[in-house]
Amino acid sequence: MMVAMEKRFTRRQALGAAGTAGAALLTGPSALSAFGELLTAAPAAAAAVAVTPSMTEGPYWIDEMLRRFDVRANTASAAAAAGVAQAGVPLALKIDVLDAATGNPVNGAHVDIWHANAQGLYSDEGNNATSGQNFLRGYQVTGLDAGAGSTPVDGQVSFRTIWPGWYQGRAIHIHVRVRTYDGNDVATDYTTQIFFSDADNDTVLSGAAPYNTRSPRTDPTTDETDNVLTASAHATNVVPVAGSIAEGYAATFTIGLTGVASSQTSAADTTVAASLRSATVVQSANGNRAVVFSVHAGETLTAHASLVRKGITLGRGSGRLTPGWHSLRVAIPAGVAAGAGTARLTLVDAAGNSRRFSEAVRVPA
Numbered sequence: 001m002m003v004a005m006e007k008r009f010t011r012r013q014a015l016g017a018a019g020t021a022g023a024a025l026l027t028g029p030s031a032l033s034a035f036g037e038l039l040t041a042a043p044a045a046a047a048a049v050a051v052t053p054s055m056t057e058g059p060y061w062i063d064e065m066l067r068r069f070d071v072r073a074n075t076a077s078a079a080a081a082a083g084v085a086q087a088g089v090p091l092a093l094k095i096d097v098l099d100a101a102t103g104n105p106v107n108g109a110h111v112d113i114w115h116a117n118a119q120g121l122y123s124d125e126g127n128n129a130t131s132g133q134n135f136l137r138g139y140q141v142t143g144l145d146a147g148a149g150s151t152p153v154d155g156q157v158s159f160r161t162i163w164p165g166w167y168q169g170r171a172i173h174i175h176v177r178v179r180t181y182d183g184n185d186v187a188t189d190y191t192t193q194i195f196f197s198d199a200d201n202d203t204v205l206s207g208a209a210p211y212n213t214r215s216p217r218t219d220p221t222t223d224e225t226d227n228v229l230t231a232s233a234h235a236t237n238v239v240p241v242a243g244s245i246a247e248g249y250a251a252t253f254t255i256g257l258t259g260v261a262s263s264q265t266s267a268a269d270t271t272v273a274a275s276l277r278s279a280t281v282v283q284s285a286n287g288n289r290a291v292v293f294s295v296h297a298g299e300t301l302t303a304h305a306s307l308v309r310k311g312i313t314l315g316r317g318s319g320r321l322t323p324g325w326h327s328l329r330v331a332i333p334a335g336v337a338a339g340a341g342t343a344r345l346t347l348v349d350a351a352g353n354s355r356r357f358s359e360a361v362r363v364p365a
Contacts (some may be wrong), residue, residue: 004322047103049256052235057191058175059238060114060122064137065273065298066323069147070160070342071113071138072121077324079132086135088118088162089208089250093194095157097142097178100256105155107143109160109188109260110271111263113159113178117347118210134163163196163204163249165211166219171226172201176253180260181271188260195229195238198222208245272347272355274321279343279359289332291343291361297321302348305330309360311340319348338365 006222066075073085093113097106114137116122123133140147140157147158165170173193180188202218205211223229223238236256243249284290291307305328308317317330328345345357 005057008236015149025084048138049103049254050236051098051100051258052236052255053190053230054190055193055228055233055237057177060125061175061177062114062124062137062290064124064134064274065201065275065296066134067140067145067273067298068138068140069145069158070138071136072160072162074133074135075146075324077322078134078324080130082305084133084135085170086117086162087210088165089204089211090159090243091163092148092248092250093159093174094250094252095159095176096252096254097155097157098254098256099260099278100258105143106180106257106260107154108180109142109153109155110139110179110181111142112139112179113161113174114138115164115174115295116167117162118162118165119214136164151278163208163211164257165214166201166205166221169221169227170221171198171221171229172196172219173228176255178255178257184242188257190255190257191226192255193237194251195223195226196241196251197238198224198240200249203266204245204249272301272353274301274347274355276345276357276359279345279357279361281341281343281363283364288334289363290338291330293330293343295321295328295347295357296324296325297323297347299323299349303328304345304346304348307332307341307363308344309336309339314341332363338363 044234071331073083074081076082095111097111098104099106114122117136121128121130123130123135123137125131138159140159142157143154144152145157146152148160149158164174166172169328173195176194178188178190179186205219206217211217223234229237239251239253241249241251277296279291279293282290282292291305291306300323301321302318303321304318307314307330314336315330315332317328319328339362341361341363343359343361346354348354
C-alpha cells in the first residue's frame with residue numbers, strides 16, 4: 001500500500017560548483033576526531049547556489065527506513081548476514097541541502113543514500129547473494145541528526161560509508177533521495193546521484209583491495225560515457241575528494257533545491273519512520289484467527305493495532321517496536337462472524353508524533 005502521496009516537481013539543470021572538504025583520517029581516535037570536525041563544519045555563508053539536476057532513482061531503491069549515519073554494515077535485524085560490514089576504502093560523505101534561491105539551509109529534510117559495494121552489488125537485490133541484507137543504505141534528517149559530529153548542523157547530514165564499486169553500464173555513483181514532509185504526506189520527493197572523477201575512481205579501483213581483485217580493475221564506464229550523467233551536470237554532481245587510500249577519503253555534495261522551505265523551517269522531527277508492508281488475516285489449523293501486520297520500524301515506536309468493522313473494534317493489541325521488521329498479531333475473538341473489516345495500525349514515536357495505516361481485510365469463517 002502507499003504510505004504517503006508523493007508530489008514530484010521538475011528540476012532545472014544548471015551549472016555550479018560543488019563544495020570541497022578536507023581530509024578525514026579514519027584510522028584511530030585522532031582520525032575519528034578529524035572525521036567529526038569535517039562533517040559538522042557549518043555550511044558557507046548564505047548565497048544563491050546552482051539548482052542540482054534531478055536524476056533517476058534507478059532499479060535498486062528500497063525504502064528501508066534505516067535512520068543511521070554509518071551505513072557500512074547490515075543491521076542486527078537484517079534477514080541475512082546480520083551485522084556483517086562491507087570491505088572498502090572509507091568515505092566520509094557530507095551532504096548540504098540548500099534553498100537554491102537564497103543559499104539558506106533546508107532543515108527537516110530526510111536524506112537517503114544507497115550505492116553498490118566494492119563488488120558492484122546493491123543490498124537486497126531480489127534473488128541474488130545480497131537478498132535480505134541492507135548494507136550501504138540509510139538516511140539522516142538535516143538540522144536534526146548529528147551524524148559523526150556532536151551536534152546537528154542546519155541543512156546538513158553526514159554518512160560514513162565506503163567508496164562504491166563499479167558495475168557494467170554505469171559510472172561509479174551514489175544515489176541520493178531528499179524528502180520533506182507536510183504532516184505525514186511527502187511534500188518534496190527529489191532524487192539525484194553523486195559522481196567522482198575518472199581519475200579518483202581509477203586510483204581507488206587500481207590501488208586498493210578488494211576493488212583491485214576484479215577484472216577489469218578500473219570502471220569500464222566513465223563519467224563521459226555514463227548515460228545518466230549529462231555534460232551540464234558535471235559541475236554540480238561530480239564531487240572533488242580529499243584524502244588517500246591509506247587514510248580514507250572525504251567529500252562534500254551540495255544540493256540546491258527550488259520550491260522547498262528554507263532555514264526558517266523548524267528542525268523538529270514531526271514524522272514517524274515506519275512503513276507497512278501488508279496486513280492480512282490468517283487462520284491456524286485449530287481455527288484460531290488473527291490479523292498479522294508486517295511492519296518496518298525505522299526508530300523505536302509504540303504500536304497500537306486493531307481490527308474494526310462498522311465502527312466497532314473486534315480485536316486489539318499494543319506493544320513496543322525496536323528498529324527492524326516485525327510481525328504484529330491481533331487475535332480475532334471466536335464469536336466474530338466472517339466478513340469484511342479494516343485492519344488499523346497506529347505508530348507513535350518518542351516525541352509523540354503518530355502515523356496511521358489502514359488496510360481492508362476479510363475475516364474467514
